[in-house]
Amino acid sequence: MIATPTLPLEAATPAHICPFDQACSYLEAAAKELRLDQGLLEILSHPRKVVTVSIPVKLDNGEVRVLAGHRVQHSDVLGPYKGGIRYHPAVTLREVSALAMLMTWKCALLGIPYGGAKGGIAIAPEHYSVRELERITRRYTSELIKDIGPSVDIPAPDMGTSAREMAWMMDTYSVNVGHAVPGVVTGKPLSVGGSLGREKATGRGTMIIVREALADQGKSLEGIRVVIQGFGNVGGAAAELLHQAGAKVIAVSTATGGVFSSDGLDIPALKAYAAENHKSVIGFPQSTPISNAELLILPCDVLIPAALENQITEENVHQIQAQIIAEAANGPVTLEANLALEARGVIVLPDILANAGGVVVSYLEWVQGLSYLFWDEERVNREMEHLMVQAYRQVIQQSKVRHVPLRLAAYTLGVGRVAQALNDRGLYP
Numbered sequence: 001m002i003a004t005p006t007l008p009l010e011a012a013t014p015a016h017i018c019p020f021d022q023a024c025s026y027l028e029a030a031a032k033e034l035r036l037d038q039g040l041l042e043i044l045s046h047p048r049k050v051v052t053v054s055i056p057v058k059l060d061n062g063e064v065r066v067l068a069g070h071r072v073q074h075s076d077v078l079g080p081y082k083g084g085i086r087y088h089p090a091v092t093l094r095e096v097s098a099l100a101m102l103m104t105w106k107c108a109l110l111g112i113p114y115g116g117a118k119g120g121i122a123i124a125p126e127h128y129s130v131r132e133l134e135r136i137t138r139r140y141t142s143e144l145i146k147d148i149g150p151s152v153d154i155p156a157p158d159m160g161t162s163a164r165e166m167a168w169m170m171d172t173y174s175v176n177v178g179h180a181v182p183g184v185v186t187g188k189p190l191s192v193g194g195s196l197g198r199e200k201a202t203g204r205g206t207m208i209i210v211r212e213a214l215a216d217q218g219k220s221l222e223g224i225r226v227v228i229q230g231f232g233n234v235g236g237a238a239a240e241l242l243h244q245a246g247a248k249v250i251a252v253s254t255a256t257g258g259v260f261s262s263d264g265l266d267i268p269a270l271k272a273y274a275a276e277n278h279k280s281v282i283g284f285p286q287s288t289p290i291s292n293a294e295l296l297i298l299p300c301d302v303l304i305p306a307a308l309e310n311q312i313t314e315e316n317v318h319q320i321q322a323q324i325i326a327e328a329a330n331g332p333v334t335l336e337a338n339l340a341l342e343a344r345g346v347i348v349l350p351d352i353l354a355n356a357g358g359v360v361v362s363y364l365e366w367v368q369g370l371s372y373l374f375w376d377e378e379r380v381n382r383e384m385e386h387l388m389v390q391a392y393r394q395v396i397q398q399s400k401v402r403h404v405p406l407r408l409a410a411y412t413l414g415v416g417r418v419a420q421a422l423n424d425r426g427l428y429p
């Protein structure tokens, strides 16, 4: 057992669905499998730095509100901290800490020279005007100015943020240090040094991993029935690319509900419909409405949760009918549900592999920026695909060699690489 990390965390959500406790349990399982030294495990279970800042913001109506912003830097053993910024009402320090830890293993698994971090503000961005969001983002960045930087900690978009917020972060940082620093964030607009291919990268990575898993079963994407929860940056891109590759996307949803068509949804038309309807898919022609709870238990070949954590739980796991689950979101399957799925032989493609396309292209964006040499989209996609397929093959190989499910295989690779580096670097002083 690892000691409870000494974090100033809020009261835990019920232990079985607390994302940080779950992240520690997966780490512990990997450490046991790797026979890791207890001291190393203690170090890896604690974030290196936890920052919470106050963000006073003047709303458009003149009222002043103070928000809490977090940034958790879990490990920089392999390179600068790297991880997204989330704007969502459910953001807590525990959640951010869990996501920071996942980033450490994800980067190590993909073989990219980054550590893990995550940040977030507990707001519903749709309740704020664009100008208010800009003020919030700029003040948050300014409060973190000493903790981020192109060789220190490089934020990126996550739920509720996009290239727009990254441009504001890059500008605020640059103005504060006195010169343009494009490398301080990734997922930026192309105009300030973003990379072609970054916007769809996470969804593309998910599509690639699903395609490889099907290929291992002698199948292709053609005609495969796919269900996707979440139709934002990740779910939307995954839907589009899977549709293009011949898969039948039979249901998708957003926070307000979903739509279903047994013949497969016309995804380009659905994207256009959502763009005109405040991102909602409800009411899309030639589809029937479906709730998020119903969507998860639809009969299908591949289920892609691409929204929040803890969507497949002890309560609904026995109703899940998919043969393959690709975790495009972080932590959508709880610990207990994961065990039940593994026992039933359902293939769970773990988040640290299935949604790693985003951080891979963030890395490629950073590399292009540092070398002042920008690539065409075909090259970006090719380099990303190479790293994704390589990591998938390594996870499959590890799973076979150790006789463990894919999640534990992925964790042993990620955790093992960080532990090895930590061991080689030694403990200072």
Ligand code: NAD
Pocket (backbone or CB within 6 Å): 157, 158, 159, 160, 161, 202, 229, 230, 231, 232, 233, 234, 235, 253, 254, 255, 256, 292, 306, 307, 308, 309, 328, 329, 330, 355, 356, 358, 359
């Ligand atoms: P986003 O904000 O662009 O989209 C989120 C989608 O989920 C929206 O369609 C939203 O309506 C939907 N949603 C929210 N709450 C929901 C609920 N209760 N039920 C059903 N749907 C709900 O966010 P995103 O960037 O697509 O991120 C989605 C997930 O992917 C998150 O878990 C994030 O951490 C993970 N992820 C994102 C990236 C990235 O590059 N953006 C990279 C890796 C992992």
